[in-house]
Amino acid sequence: MLKVLLSAALLLAVACGTTTTVPENGTTDSTANTDPYGDSPAYGGNPFAGFGEIVSIAVPGGVQEASQAEDERNGRFSVQVAACSTPEAAAGVATELRGLLEQPVFVDSEGSYHKVRVGSFESREQALALQASVRALGYPDAWVVER
Numbered sequence: 001m002l003k004v005l006l007s008a009a010l011l012l013a014v015a016c017g018t019t020t021t022v023p024e025n026g027t028t029d030s031t032a033n034t035d036p037y038g039d040s041p042a043y044g045g046n047p048f049a050g051f052g053e054i055v056s057i058a059v060p061g062g063v064q065e066a067s068q069a070e071d072e073r074n075g076r077f078s079v080q081v082a083a084c085s086t087p088e089a090a091a092g093v094a095t096e097l098r099g100l101l102e103q104p105v106f107v108d109s110e111g112s113y114h115k116v117r118v119g120s121f122e123s124r125e126q127a128l129a130l131q132a133s134v135r136a137l138g139y140p141d142a143w144v145v146e147r
Contacts, residue, residue, distance in 0.1 A: 078120055079117065079130050079134050082139075083115045084113065084115075086114065090114035094107050101118060103130060104120060106120075
């Protein structure tokens, strides 16, 4: 076994050699290295050729709706109705609640849970009043949470 290891080490040392090859033009310019993230030196075209000018971008839900949702979340207290394991299940509960209540409904993802929460209040008492309404709608496990 020792002979095999020594033979392999000797073969590796001899195979690597000590000679250095120089490019045919004779230069060893270290600045000739290309940027691996840049365009290759041979590429001189426009990568966006053939595409039209961008004139608008569609944002899901709209920009105004997104900023409005942030304004509606300023309160510390909400009523949590459900904690679902899939975003689809949480979206279904949220859609149902939006049709039943005049309060904003949010789906907050925390870890692997998607929590359906209603309302955004400054005081626990306001959230408790909504909790009673939500329980009367058929969600007996709804509780007040502080965000």
